Amino acid sequence: MTVLTPLDTRLAAPPTTTGRRRRGWRNGLTIVAFLAPSAIPLAAFVLYPMIQAAWISLHRWNLISAMQWVGFGNYTKLVADPKTRAAFGHTLFYVVGEIPLVFVGGLALALALNARLKGRSLLRGVYFLPVVTSWIVVALVWRWLLNPAVGVVNHVLALVGIQGPGWWTDPRWAMPSIILASAWKDLGFVMVILLAGLQSIPEDVKEAALIDGAGPWRRLLSITLPLLSPQIFFVVVISLINGFQVFDQVYAMTGGGPAGASQVVVQQVYDLTFRYSQAGSAAALSWLLFVVILVITLLQTWGQRRWVHDA
């Protein structure tokens, strides 16, 4: 920006009133033209449904009959319902369990695959493959792997003398099973982002640290991680947003069961709409979730000044 400003003034039309007006009009058109490809889908598929959902959330509606106005009744009922608290609790459990796992795993992979390693392009591709695979496919495969009776995981555990748990069939292990499958799938995404960050760290900084006698840990903590902080920030923001919206894997692996042990917020939204015919409550719950995510993201954006290194 700072480089462009003098150039901009030099090329500008003489400051006559008509010229300035015409230039403003054309500028505006250019801006609109450039924004349109993302603004139109955003308005049609995000903003409009959100407004519509807000309207629905103020009604009782079974999807079929006419809507009945209930004001904020759906919200007060949801806040008082222990099922809502349970759903947010399970979602939080997921976020707290999954994000550290993918972050540490993704960082380790990125560091390993940033080194000069034989066949690293192939390995990068292999670790990224789950990211582009459909969640339904991944979930079904993991259901088989973690099948308590005939799954590979428990079979291998049995070979080394460990009696494997009931995984997704056991209320205690349903959420950890989902976290395991999700971490496996999301690892590649974190790896790619951090890998890109690692490659943008200038060699001279690393060399300077090496010459100063910094060991590998010192270099990781004092050079690599601070210089990687913009990418780490991005990964954490995206992971948190996606984490609170966790659904596909839950729907396909457990459907929220057994006994509601993995009932996350979005699964609850789905059930309210399609199983219980309470579209109003479902819309209200999705707005509650939106507010929670918005607050968390704003807090992060505010907090980033303290730890994110400005490149």
Place this chain on the structure above:
Amino acid sequence: MSRTRIGAVALAAVGALVLAACSSGGSGAPATTGAGGTTAAAEPVTITYSNFISNGGNEANLAKIVTAFEAANPGITVTVKTLPYADYYTALQTDVAAGTAADVVDVESATYGALADSGALAELKGVDASVYKPSLLAAYQRDGKQYGLPSSFSTVVLFYNKDLFDKAGVAYPTSSWTWADEQAAAKKLTDSANGVFGDYQPISYNEFYKTVAQAGGTFLSSDGKKAAFNSPQGIAAAQWLVGKNGTVMPTAAQGAGTPDFDSKLFHDGKLAMWHTGIWMFGANADAAFTWDVAVEPGDTQKASALFSNAVAVTATSKHQDAAQKFAEYLTSSKTMVDTRLAAGWELPTIADETQLGAYLTKGAPANRQAVFDSLDKTVLAPSIGANQNQMQDAVTAKLTEAAAGRLSVQDALSQAEAEVNALLG
């Protein structure tokens, strides 16, 4: 569950393609007819029928009835869309909300009330009531108006593998068996070393309301306004179900409750006794062992689950007359009766029981008389309207927690009672 859902999505997609193909093919034809005085009924129409009753083995039998209907009614073409039961209601509700529901749809007694009340179903006028069993026909009336025609009924009986009974030297189940007899036999029949289980009965709402009745209790109070299952009878019923878990019956960790687990176990000859519906007759006709059925054992009394399905015409249908004609054919024609009886499918709901006699001699299982005997003492699924699914889920969830050892049976029932009362209140 998820596999069947994906199946449903795929089926729906295929169905949509088929529908699109048919409607575009059919729309050209009527333009040439009707130079003068042609009635609407004579114009070729295509109606759609969305069903779950033929899913899982009876698709060809339904096709036979549809073909016969089309032959008897020139000018009416029926396009059939079949969905798994687990996804059917979600799909129907979404279709109704989107205004894309089929002309004729399957409904069932527990959930059809909410649909009828919302105005999604068309009233059926001029139906010949005399051909149907009056009690089943009445189940699909609201305020004296008919919104559905019963298409079939079924009961749940005790299936048993005769070969496994012979091997263990246990006497076959009889109609006078009680829970105690079943329990004693199940213990002797369970052979963990060979992966053979003595018994299988899902730990779910559907089994629970029935076993409460078998223990002499009721699921809801007589006025239907309160839960009544947190009683000594209810506790006995829950203990009966939960107590089988992990002793004579596979646990969830052993695969119980996953799709097709129990039907596969029985078909593989690894399950001695199985509580399931007569709709499983056809799927086991080719079993490699001999099997039979008996009326389900009771505790203090017998109580067999009775389910019925029906077809309804949607209010948005553009071909109401043709749709009703098909609905009547599907529920009362001779072809339907013969096809159902020959296939061992769920039973027709016709009033004329002499036509049903053939059912008794149509092959395995030998003791088909048990199906009629089970009708002597039946229990209907409690129906509470809009909150039906929530009630069912709540009860199943609490029983599952008890089976997993996370709640005592008493606590599970107390918590389920509170939830159900909240849904009723």
